[in-house]
Amino acid sequence: MNSKPTKLDRQLKPRSGVMDRRTRTPTEPSPHSVEKLLHELRVHQIELEMQNEELQHARVSLEASHNRYLNLYEFAPVGYLTLTPEGKIIEINLTAAALLGVERNNLVNRHFAGLVVPKDSDRWHRLLKNILEHEGEQKNFELMLKRDDSYIHARLDCLPVITDDQTPVLRITLTDISESKRAEEELRIAAVAFEAQEGIMITNADKVMLRVNRAFTDITGYSAEELVGQMPHMFKSGRHSETFYAEMWECINRTGSWQGEIWDRRKSGDIYPKWVTITAVKDSDGTVTHYVGLHTDISTRKASEEVIKQLAYYDPLTALPNRRLLMDRLQQALAASARSKKYGALLFIDLDNFKSLNDHLGHDMGDVLLQQVAQRLIDCVREGDTVSRQGGDEFIVMLEDLSGSTEEAAAKAKTIGEKIITSLNQAYQLTSHEYRNTPSIGITLFINHQHEINMLLKRADIAMYGAKAAGRNTLRFFDQNMQEAVTARAALEADLRFALTKNQFRLYFQRQARHDGQTIGAEALLRWKHPKRGFVSPLEFIPLAEEIGLIIPIGQWVLETACAQLKRWESHPQTCNLQLAVNVSAHQFHQPDFTEHVFAILNKTAIKAHRLKLEFTESLVFDDIDDTIAKMQVLKKIGVSFSIDDFGTGYSSLTYLTQLPFDQLKIDQSFVRNIGVKSTDTVIVQTIIGMATNLGMDIIAEGVETEEQLAFLELHGCHIYQGNLIGKTMPQEEFERSLGI
């Protein structure tokens, strides 16, 4: 350190080295001068001490200043780095090391490039090159730097400088801008979110609209300019009470938010439903500063829900409540009746012969009829009553609040039932056709959860069958006997299902003979012998088998057994030429593979087809005329013949009759029985015989029981007969014996 020479120095310096100019030896000091010298020395010493103290002060102050600088440098809010032109870190402050999450010692002498995330690595090298080419020029840019397993967004301010010793270095200021980047990103997301599909409305704490997004203006039909500054009550549709809005704001004030469905009015005046979420925005003191409302137009969703509800709960053809909705309402009606102690009633309405309308006039006409029936039923009941369609031609009307005793309630239900019958008896206008139809109605009363819903529906159904059985176009109340009949039927059905597998069926035979007594054929008639029930009449089990579909396997068994019998009879002269008539039910005949089955059986049994005669009723023909003609023609070609059974009992169309290749016409026993008894029937028999003859068909009379009937038939041209007079229906062995086998 170069300190200034003191006064003592100046006094001592020339003297200490003084030589006698003449002798060139050092001169001796005098006592006076020694004293003076000592004094000067003391002064000098004091001066030196003072100087030391100053120095000490200066050093302390310098150290403090250095420490301040160091602290400022090390703990500055930004990181400082100095790099070599190659990018190696020469020095780095603690802030920068902390930003990078690495110990300072591990950073010095390391290449900065190693701290840059791979995706920014090339850019860093390019930037470094560019910076160094422009000495003294500050450059700023952003980079992503590694930190632990993640990264930070950093802003780098770089200044290339030359140090005092002429070394080029790069001074860098490093600022962590991750937070602002995140905030920026959030702002960007918020901006996109604000313009999303949902309508957004922001109000101030006084509910004055400050901002609305595009979706909101689209929903409301107002422009942003028309809305900003207004208050949301401008959207009120009038559908909600003041209490509704008061409760809504009470909820927002208490919990900070509310959501629910609101019906608002658009600028166009349309009222529409929307789903609204309102959230209060609070400042750090908890004071509400804004309200943010999210508005979703749910009118389309609501409309779809309405359609779904309509489909789920209403019949699409008539728009009446369907079975599901009826069950629902019935449940409620039962609860209401339990409270009010008043009766309700179910009226089960089934249209008579609806199937025949469908078959003859087509399903479109059937649909028109059902729609008209629906309207008439609605017109017959009060507004609070329910008219529902169960499917097909079945309707259920539910009456409620039938006050009074059981009898009085029943009388009221009966009155409505009769009103319905009268109404449904009126002619329907089906486009060009005027059509008449009748209903059968079953009624059951209900009160106070006495019976379960399904039981009530079943009772009404049973009562409706009671009305059908009573001749149709009438009504019946459910009674216990009906229930018993239904239970008995269910038991019969259960037994019938096992009859085939338990081998309980037998074929019986009844002769068909000419007027000279010669047997030309027989009719195969099915018998069911149940181990406990004994013989069950085909009149009882065949309709049931048809209803439950069992007639298909049973009918097939009959055909197979009949053909196998014909085969066995081939070996006896008495029976080898017999033709066997087999009854075929409509259900069986209209099976798509019916003809194939007949072929297969004929092949299997190897009998001649002309020995088989299929007998079926007029109604089978009209179930599906085209199918009947097609199948008859196919079978006719191979020799199978056909007889029309129970002729005269149906509603035969003579036009169709001429188109169908029938070989034989069978006069129903109900006419034969009345020959000579009832003149009209006698005339009918004559007419049928004349008609069959004219059409070139054979004619056979069934149920011939007396000689008088036989004589009459013969006289009028019918020469083939079947009936107890000729031979009873017998089991195979007895039948064969009767023919002398």
Ligand SMILES: Nc1nc2c(ncn2[C@@H]2O[C@H](COP(=O)(O)O[C@H]3[C@@H](O)[C@H](n4cnc5c(=O)[nH]c(N)nc54)O[C@@H]3COP(=O)(O)O)[C@@H](O)[C@H]2O)c(=O)[nH]1
């Ligand atoms: N789909 C099928 N239907 C069949 C089959 N077997 C019989 N049936 C049909 O059942 C109904 C009743 O038949 P059934 O009790 O056998 O009665 C037949 C005769 O036994 C009876 N008959 C004959 N002669 C007389 C008589 O002089 N008096 C009198 N009171 N009854 C008599 O008539 C019935 C004749 O039947 P059909 O010629 O078919 O009209 C009946 O409708 C049968 O068709 C079967 O296998 N499949």
